[in-house]
Structure formats: structure tokens, C-alpha cells
Amino acid sequence: MQVLGIKTDLVRPGDDLVEFLVRAMNRSGQAFQDGDILVVSESIVATSEGRVVDLDKIQPGDLAISLASQYKKDPREMELILRESDEIVGGIPGVVLTLNNGFLFPNAGIDNSNAPPGHVVLFPADPKGSAIAIQEKMANGKKIGVIIGDSRTHPLRLGCVGVALACSGLEAVEDARGQKDLFGRELKITRKAIADNLVSAAQIVMGEGDEGIPAAIIRDSGVPIKEASGEIPTIPPAECMY
Numbered sequence: 001m002q003v004l005g006i007k008t009d010l011v012r013p014g015d016d017l018v019e020f021l022v023r024a025m026n027r028s029g030q031a032f033q034d035g036d037i038l039v040v041s042e043s044i045v046a047t048s049e050g051r052v053v054d055l056d057k058i059q060p061g062d063l064a065i066s067l068a069s070q071y072k073k074d075p076r077e078m079e080l081i082l083r084e085s086d087e088i089v090g091g092i093p094g095v096v097l098t099l100n101n102g103f104l105f106p107n108a109g110i111d112n113s114n115a116p117p118g119h120v121v122l123f124p125a126d127p128k129g130s131a132i133a134i135q136e137k138m139a140n141g142k143k144i145g146v147i148i149g150d151s152r153t154h155p156l157r158l159g160c161v162g163v164a165l166a167c168s169g170l171e172a173v174e175d176a177r178g179q180k181d182l183f184g185r186e187l188k189i190t191r192k193a194i195a196d197n198l199v200s201a202a203q204i205v206m207g208e209g210d211e212g213i214p215a216a217i218i219r220d221s222g223v224p225i226k227e228a229s230g231e232i233p234t235i236p237p238a239e240c241m242y
Contacts, residue, residue: 039215
């Protein structure tokens with residue numbers, strides 16, 4: 001399997017993301033092959049869609065001010081967290097754990113990194129729609145998949161891993177139940193987080209800081225390209241062991 005980074009120019013709100021990616025690929029002599037999977041950072045998708053917010057224009061309410069004091073957050077950012085999330089689950093100083101559309105996100109996915117000073121970047125408004133649109137515009141006759149990716153920590157583990165917000169052209173999770181282990185025992189629970197694992201692989205190349213590589217092509221992964229899109233399966237909180 002190969003992971004090929006796509007180094008782009010700085011994307012600003014309102015820029016055509018597909019145009020930036022195509023120009024970057026042409027500049028480096030890259031081209032899609034059948035079976036390739038394009039992983040794109042959620043922050044560059046959100047930035048191109050204008051999801052960048054000037055904190056000076058946010059007026060925090062009473063609840064935001066109270067929670068900001070509790071969790072040691074900027075009240076303006078806390079106001080955005082309340083707007084962007086379905087539920088505040090808890091948190092520690094500096095980080096609020098939120099639930100939105102069945103997913104747990106730190107700070108409702110609001111990102112300070114790679115945002116202009118005094119600004120934050122929200123999640124894409126419709127990651128599923130964004131993944132489908134990028135695939136349709138960039139495929140150019142090739143069978144490719146697209147994943148909108150982010151980074152996340154696991155409970156009680158230090159460091160970030162990749163997580164998929166949405167995908168198009170591949171199944172996000174492979175059901176391995178019914179397969180046999182090395183001793184012939186049937187797997188009862190196992191499902192493979194294909195999209196998440198591909199994002200983790202891509203992020204080794206893409207990085208988290210000033211690398212300027214917001215997207216990557218994963219080649220020869222063996223993951224089939226299908227007529228599937230968008231949905232990342234979730235587990236109800238009552239059934240989640242964490």
C-alpha cells in the first residue's frame with residue numbers, strides 16, 4: 001500500500017477546494033488510478049466552505065460563560081461549542097466532550113489549529129455531501145473513493161489517530177462476523193473500521209501542523225470501490241463500553 005501526499009497552496013474561505021487539489025496534483029505529476037482512495041482533511045473542507053468564524057463576532061450567552069469558567073475555555077468558543085453540539089457530555093480543563101449526530105467530538109470539532117489568529121474552524125456543515133461532491137468532481141472517469149478525515153484520541157491513550165467523518169465510494173465498516181480465526185472459531189463481534197484505518201494511514205503523511213499536506217492518495221489498499229457513500233455507523237451511548 002502506498003500513501004501519496006498532496007501538497008497544496010493555502011486554502012482560504014470561498015476557494016474552490018477541488019481546483020486546489022487538481023492543481024496540486026498536476027504540479028506534482030500525480031494522477032488517480034482505479035482503486036485509489038482520496039483522504040481529505042476536514043479542516044480544509046470546512047475552510048473552503050467558509051466555516052471559519054471570527055471569535056470577536058461571537059457574543060457568549062450566560063450558559064456559555066458558566067461552562068467556560070467550569071472548563072477553562074474562551075466563552076466565545078464555548079458559545080460555538082453549544083451551538084455546534086447536541087449534548088455536553090463532560091470534559092476536563094481546556095477540553096469539552098460533546099455528542100453530535102451520534103459521534104463524540106472534543107470541543108464539537110471546533111479547531112484552533114490551522115485557523116487565522118482570532119478565528120476557529122468549525123466542522124464541515126455536511127461531510128457526507130462534501131465527500132460525494134469531491135468524488136464526483138475529481139474522479140474524471142476513474143473509480144476512486146473519498147474520505148473526509150479528522151484526528152481523535154482514544155480513551156486513556158496518548159496521541160491522535162485518524163477518524164472518518166464521511167466517505168463516498170467505499171464501505172466505512174466491514175462486517176467480519178462469521179469469519180474464522182486461526183483456530184477455526186467464528187468471529188462474533190468484530191467489525192473492521194476500514195475508513196478510520198485509512199485516515200490513520202494517511203495522517204502519517206499529512207501530519208497535524210504546518211506540513212501543508214491536507215490530502216493524500218491511498219493506493220493499492222485492497223479496499224474495493226463501491227456504490228456506497230456517506231454513512232459512518234455509530235453505537236448508541238448505552239451500548240458503548242467506553
